Amino acid sequence: MFADRAKIIIKSGNGGNGHVSFRREKYVPNGGPDGGDGGKGGDIIFLVDEGMNTLSDYRYRRKFAAQNGEEGSKKNRHGRNGEDLILKVPEGTVLKDAESGKVIADMSGENTRQVILKGGRGGQGNQHYATAVMQAPKYAQPGKDGIEIEVLLELKVIADVGLVGFPNVGKSTLLSRVTNARPKIANYHFTTLSPNLGVVDLDGGSGFVIADIPGLIEGASEGVGLGHEFLRHIERTKVIVHVVDAASVEGRDPVADIYAINQELSAYNPDLLKKPQVIAANKIDAVYGEMNDVIEGLKAEFEKGGIQVFPISAVSGKGLKELLFYVSGQLEAMDDAPLVYEQEFDPALAVGRDGSFDVERLEDGSFSLEGSMIEKMLGYTNIDSEKGFLFFQRFLKERGILEELERQGIEDGDVVHMYGHQFDYYK
Numbered sequence: 001m002f003a004d005r006a007k008i009i010i011k012s013g014n015g016g017n018g019h020v021s022f023r024r025e026k027y028v029p030n031g032g033p034d035g036g037d038g039g040k041g042g043d044i045i046f047l048v049d050e051g052m053n054t055l056s057d058y059r060y061r062r063k064f065a066a067q068n069g070e071e072g073s074k075k076n077r078h079g080r081n082g083e084d085l086i087l088k089v090p091e092g093t094v095l096k097d098a099e100s101g102k103v104i105a106d107m108s109g110e111n112t113r114q115v116i117l118k119g120g121r122g123g124q125g126n127q128h129y130a131t132a133v134m135q136a137p138k139y140a141q142p143g144k145d146g147i148e149i150e151v152l153l154e155l156k157v158i159a160d161v162g163l164v165g166f167p168n169v170g171k172s173t174l175l176s177r178v179t180n181a182r183p184k185i186a187n188y189h190f191t192t193l194s195p196n197l198g199v200v201d202l203d204g205g206s207g208f209v210i211a212d213i214p215g216l217i218e219g220a221s222e223g224v225g226l227g228h229e230f231l232r233h234i235e236r237t238k239v240i241v242h243v244v245d246a247a248s249v250e251g252r253d254p255v256a257d258i259y260a261i262n263q264e265l266s267a268y269n270p271d272l273l274k275k276p277q278v279i280a281a282n283k284i285d286a287v288y289g290e291m292n293d294v295i296e297g298l299k300a301e302f303e304k305g306g307i308q309v310f311p312i313s314a315v316s317g318k319g320l321k322e323l324l325f326y327v328s329g330q331l332e333a334m335d336d337a338p339l340v341y342e343q344e345f346d347p348a349l350a351v352g353r354d355g356s357f358d359v360e361r362l363e364d365g366s367f368s369l370e371g372s373m374i375e376k377m378l379g380y381t382n383i384d385s386e387k388g389f390l391f392f393q394r395f396l397k398e399r400g401i402l403e404e405l406e407r408q409g410i411e412d413g414d415v416v417h418m419y420g421h422q423f424d425y426y427k
Contacts, residue, residue: 008151010064011064018125018142020139126138160238254294278323284319
């Protein structure tokens with residue numbers, strides 16, 4: 001099966017912890033702090049690879065993590081930064097937050113490389129906390145955690161024109177006739193199991209990219225058959241060409257087929273029906289005369305609404321020139337910029353990520369304070385010492401936690417609970 005969707009977990013690297021150490025030299029028995037800073041965690045970077053056309057690399061591996069930064073060391077040595085992790089994807093891949101479905105990035109157009117998750121900042125060594133009063137600080141700043149999220153990758157092909165139609169109407173034959181594409185062609189349903197792209201070159205006209213979207217059936221938007229797997233590929237196209245069987249080889253009604261497919265397009269995304277549409281009445285080589293009841297019926301039904309009907313034969317090439325030049329003219333009247341989805345979700349600002357905290361007022365009037373960074377800082381800080389407690393208090397102030405407690409009405413003497421610790425609040 002064509003791999004155009006994948007759900008993976010990505011995580012940027014944790015920042016390395018700051019180091020606690022003191023100068024130890026022969027004639028300097030009471031040397032000052034010389035703990036180095038921790039290294040920065042590696043970023044998660046997505047990169048467009050023009051040689052890729054599927055997301056198959058992400059079908060069997062679920063988790064991708066960048067390297068953590070290393071801890072600082074003595075003599076003010078900075079920890080090594082973690083290596084970035086570069087994930088390659090085909091052009092047209094849209095990254096979404098798996099939980100909300102919102103767009104994080106669209107790897108299309110000029111956006112060929114983007115940092116999706118930044119690595120955690122390295123913690124400061126104890127040298128940064130020396131003061132005239134506190135000349136030998138025995139604590140250092142922990143590194144900031146990286147960010148871990150689950151993302152949905154969706155490949156939406158980038159094509160100017162999308163061929164839609166029920167199975168066996170001749171879309172693949174049409175594509176192979178007008179481009180250099182070589183799709184698999186056979187007389188059974190769902191021969192095409194992946195979108196095929198080709199470039200149309202016109203003498204004296206502008207070329208364009210055309211995509212053969214695998215055959216849709218009624219109920220496709222609800223997950224029936226295979227067609228629903230490929231509806232997303234129509235979203236970027238600018239013109240939709242309905243290919244119908246004018247010879248009614250399988251006894252289908254082309255007029256009903258067009259309405260049925262438009263219904264599926266509308267159910268998936270109503271905006272799809274705003275795109276210009278053209279009808280290619282295929283297989284006229286199998287009918288008698290220049291016109292037949294099917295073609296006349298199509299013209300009577302749709303041309304009054306501005307949808308042109310072109311009788312064609314994908315096998316003999318009859319009528320193709322007129323169809324292609326008409327489509328080219330439609331494209332020239334439109335904006336030639338590709339459809340690129342705007343960012344809707346920033347992982348760095350997501351609720352519940354590192355740096356966030358929750359304040360809750362309990363029934364007895366005390367306060368509960370939770371947060372991943374708070375828990376980590378408690379683990380690294382000796383709050384039983386006066387110096388350690390002052391250090392932790394400064395952390396709460398710098399993070400805006402004390403301000404939030406005051407906003408929620410905390411007063412002097414109120415109790416604050418934090419992961420098994422209990423404090424009395426005084427401003």
